[in-house]
Amino acid sequence: MATTQSRTSPRKARAQHPSTRGKGGRPPRQRHAHAAKHAAKHAKAAASGTPRRWSHEVMEHSDAMDLEADIFKTGSAQAIAESLKRSSTRSKRRKGTPFQSAMSMLNFYINRAGRNLPKARRDTLQQAKRKLREAFGREP
Template sequence: MAGKAKHQKSGEKWSQDVTDNSDALDLEEGVFTKSDPKEIAKSLKRSAEASDRRKSDPYRSAISMLTFHINRAGKGLDAGQKKTLEAAKDELRKLFGREPKD
C-alpha cells in the first residue's frame, strides 16, 4: 500500500498518476478536455502509434486509455464532456478502420 500512501500525501489520485505516467502512451496535454471528439481520437491515435512502449496494438492502447479516463473520471465529468468522450470512441473506431457501435 506504499503507492496509495504516496498519492494521498501528494493529493494526487492513483488514476491521475496512471494517466500522467502511463507506460504505454505519452498523451498530449489536455487531450481529454477537448470539445471535438475527432480531435480527441486523432490525438489518441497519434500517441498510440508513436509509442514504442505499448504492450498491445495501437487501437487497443488508445481505446483502453480513453475508456480508463471515462471510468476513472466518473462523477467528475459533466454530461457534455462524457458525451464527447463517448463519441471519441466511435471516432477512434473509424480512424482505425473498425466498425463503430450503433
C-alpha cells in the same frame, strides 16, 4: 429417554471446523493482519492533507503511451480520436495494438472521472470512441 447435556455448542463446533480457516490455512484473527497495515497507510495519506491520486499518476507517467497535454479536457471528439491514434501509433512502449492502447486510455479516463465528468463532456468522449473506431477502420 435421556438427553445428553455434554453436546458441544454450535459455536465451538464451527470454530473447530477446517472451513473456518482463511486463505493459506491461517485462523481468521490473523487473516486481516495485512488490512491493519493497509488502513494505516491510508490514514497517513489522509492526515497529510494530500489526496491519493494514483489515476493522475498513471495518466502522467504511464508506460502505455505519451499523450498530448489535456487532450481529454479540451477539443472535439474528432480531435481526441486523431490525437489518440497519433500517440498510439508512434508509441513503442505499448503492449497491445495501437487501437487497443488508444481505446484503453480513453476508457481509463472516462471510468476514472466517474460522476465528476459533466454529461456534455461524457457525450463528447463517447463520441470520440466511435470516431476512434472509424479512424482505425473498425466496424462501429
